[in-house]
Amino acid sequence: MAVSLERRANTVPPPDNVPAEAWRMAWVIVLGAFMTMLDTTVLAVGAETLTRELGAGIASVQWVFTAYLVALAVALPLCGWLSRRFGAGRVWLVSLAAFTVASVLCALAGNVGWLIGLRVLQGLAAGLLLPAGQTVLGQAVGPARLGRVMGTLGIVMSVGPTFGPVLGGVLLRGLSWEWLFLINIPVGAIALVLGLRLVPRGEKGAATRPDWLGFVLVSAGIPALLYGLTTWGEGGEEFGAGVLVPLVAGVVLLAVFVRRSWGRENPVMDLTLFSSRVYTAAVALSFFAAPALFGALFLLPLYFQVLGGSGVVETGLLLMGLGFGSAIALPISGKLTDRYGAGLVAAWGSVATLATTVPFAIGGFPPDGAVVQILLLARGIAVAFLLMPATTAGYAAVTKDQLPDAAAQINIVSRVGGAAGTALFAVVLANLLPAGGDAAFRATFWWLTAAAAIAALLGTRLWWVTRRA
Structure with a gap:
């Protein structure tokens, strides 16, 4: 049964320093997360090249992406049980090795059928890698220092989506499609060597059957x-x-x-964690905050390409401000979370995210102008003060033994929330584009604004719940 730790999660002591060995371990975990994020975003620009080079139809190539997503979703629920049974560090190391080997095999695939099958292996490994890594971090540093460490991990989540398409475009211009997968090898190898030295294996649990x-x-x-x-x-x-x-x-x-x-x-997963009001509020915020990130990462590239006529590499460069804003804000967000509590930081971050979304819905400025770049930088900062504190609040509201389940559940909720938001925005945009691009994007950004408004309400609720706990 879940143990409600709301009082512990929200009575914030003065944060102590994170030990040097914990930071070294955290950066190794970051390497693994960076590899999976890089793989997803680099490959996103390669559909046309894969269709041409593998002699496959676009429907077949689409399964290169869909198979990965489905396999990742299959693996996520089992991550909690595996981490409890074998130790989160062991799960992380095995999944890291599996993802790296799968990347090599994907590059050697001779046809689209083999590539789809190997992408399933990659997806299964990726579904374990991120939540297991978050569990290792949470169990190693404890709730009082979790914000700063999670902020470091969050840098990957913000930089990857903007850096990946640029790198993918460069690779496809100068090299073959195999390099979309081979780029993972040095990152995975370095992370594995360092992980074997620095990542704690975790405690093995009782041999209970799932x-x-x-x-x-x-x-x-x-x-x-x-x-x-x-x-x-x-x-x-x-x-x-x-x-x-x-x-x-x-x-x-x-x-x-x-x-x-x-x-x-x-x-398989301990659902009684939801008996904690803080945990439930954090999960609800994570669900609606996900469209603020993933929905925007779907809309903004199209915004630059359709309205501004930008190419893939140019679009990636235009989006760098978004990732840069998050990267510089996340360490600050982590420190503030540890000092003042995740609820307060998430509340302000959710309101700031809403404020930086509304101008895109109002419109009236060119896509490639300075106003958009200032807004992207500000939005990147705002999202950094929303997503990471929401996740940290959920992790801090459970015990060390419950953390594997919490990591799996929050990752699942974020994936579903991001997919739901992206699908909704895609449908709205597709239906309105024939009537005019500018009006279609402004209307779709109003839907994104609505999602941000709900996140702002839930961010305020998380703050209220943590204050009353």
Whole structure:
């Protein structure tokens, strides 16, 4: 059963210094997260090249991306049990090695069928790598220092999406498609060598059997839900059978999973963590904050390309301000979180994110002008004060033993929230574009503003809950 630790999570003592060995370990964990983020964002610009070089149709190449997403969603629910059973550090090291080897094999794939199959292996490893790494960090440093360390990890999440497309475009201009995967090898090798020395293995738990039926339910339900949302966004149309069937199946499977797992002994994921008001408020904020990041990362490149006529590399350069703003703000956000509490920082970050989204909806300035770059820099700073504190609040509200489940659950919620927001924005934009690009983007940015407004309300609620705990 979950133990509510709201009082501990929100009575913030003066933060002590993070030991040097903890920082060294944190940067190794960051390398692993950077590799998965780099892989996803670099490959995002390679669909046309893969279609041409592998002699495959665009529908087949799309499964190179979809198979990875589905496999990642399958692995996420099992990460908590694996970390409890074998130790989070061991899970991280094995998944890091598997992702690196899978990257080599993807580069050697002779046809699109093999590439799709190997991307499944990559996705399974990626689904374990990030939550296991977050668990290692949380268990090593404790809640009083978690904000600063999570801020370091968050730099990867902000820089990767803006740096990756630029690197992908450069690689495809000068080298072959295989380098989209080979670029992972040196990062993975360095992280593995350092990880074997610096990452604690964690404690092995009792040899309890997982609830395999529960695992089947959640590992089928989450991919079905994500697949339905992704298909909806890609099609840009109303609900058809190809969208409705996986969405309904996903919702039903997850509902049965929740009913079966709540209060069950040895569940795949401990859902009684939601008995903590702080944890529940943090998870709710993470769900609606995800579209603020992932939805914007979908809309902004199209904004530059469709309205501004920018190419792939030029678009990546125009987006650098967003990543730069987050990168410089995240260490500050982490320090403030440890000193004043995650609730207060997340509340201000959510309001700032809303304030930096509204101007895009109002419009009236050129996409490639200085105003947009100032807004992107400010928005990057605002998002840094929203996403990381929301996650940190959830992790700080549980015990050390519950952290593997919390990491898996918050990652799942963020993925689903990001996919739902991106799909909604894609459909709105696709339906309005024929009537005019400028009006279509302004209307879609109003939908993004609505998501940011909900996040602002939930950020304020998280602050209120932490103050009353």
